[in-house]
Amino acid sequence: xxxxxxxxxxxxxxxxxxxxxxxxxxxxxxxxxxxxxxxxxxxxxxxxxxxxxxxxxxxxxxxxxxxxxxxxxxxxxxxxxxxxxxxxxxxxxxxxxxxxxxxxxxxxxxxxxxxxxxxxxxxxxxxxxxxxxxxxxxxxxxxxxxxxxxxxxxxxxxxxxxxxxxxxxxxxxxxxxxxxxxxxxxxxxxxxxxxxx
Numbered sequence: 001x002x003x004x005x006x007x008x009x010x011x012x013x014x015x016x017x018x019x020x021x022x023x024x025x026x027x028x029x030x031x032x033x034x035x036x037x038x039x040x041x042x043x044x045x046x047x048x049x050x051x052x053x054x055x056x057x058x059x060x061x062x063x064x065x066x067x068x069x070x071x072x073x074x075x076x077x078x079x080x081x082x083x084x085x086x087x088x089x090x091x092x093x094x095x096x097x098x099x100x101x102x103x104x105x106x107x108x109x110x111x112x113x114x115x116x117x118x119x120x121x122x123x124x125x126x127x128x129x130x131x132x133x134x135x136x137x138x139x140x141x142x143x144x145x146x147x148x149x150x151x152x153x154x155x156x157x158x159x160x161x162x163x164x165x166x167x168x169x170x171x172x173x174x175x176x177x178x179x180x181x182x183x184x185x186x187x188x189x190x191x192x193x194x195x196x197x
Contacts, residue, residue: 025056100174106153115148
């Protein structure tokens with residue numbers, strides 16, 4: 001029977017298996033002789049001690065590095081989320097009136113979800129900045145030139161608007177102004193439908 005051993009595959013093993021390898025090789029290396037002899041591993045340790053030691057060092061090192069990277073990523077994500085939430089109001093205040101109108105239009109919907117023009121730059125900008133998100137990956141559209149897609153407000157935006165009445169009032173004002181502007185434009189051009197609401 002022939003085993004094809006690939007060193008690269010060893011480094012791709014899951015963390016649980018790597019921990020088991022480190023534990024098993026560490027036990028063979030560091031347990032007292034009387035315990036190792038009860039497992040009938042004394043001769044094995046004496047003959048292959050170098051390989052077992054190398055296996056232990058490599059697997060233990062990978063575990064330590066994985067643990068350090070995991071801890072770093074965990075605390076970095078926590079810090080990033082805290083910073084993201086701390087600047088939430090400031091980011092919302094920097095939106096222009098059209099973007100605020102889009103956000104408010106979604107906010108006043110019961111589900112905070114509505115169809116928005118897919119090819120609209122403001123909609124794309126809001127999505128890229130994690131203010132809105134698509135609710136699905138596939139959606140049937142009747143007009144490819146004026147495609148619309150269902151979007152929803154991110155929960156953090158809803159929370160910010162609910163807890164800050166002054167901010168909500170600014171968004172409502174922007175929505176009202178944009179609505180009046182687009183209604184006035186549609187009187188001159190009945191085919192114009194640039195406003196998403």
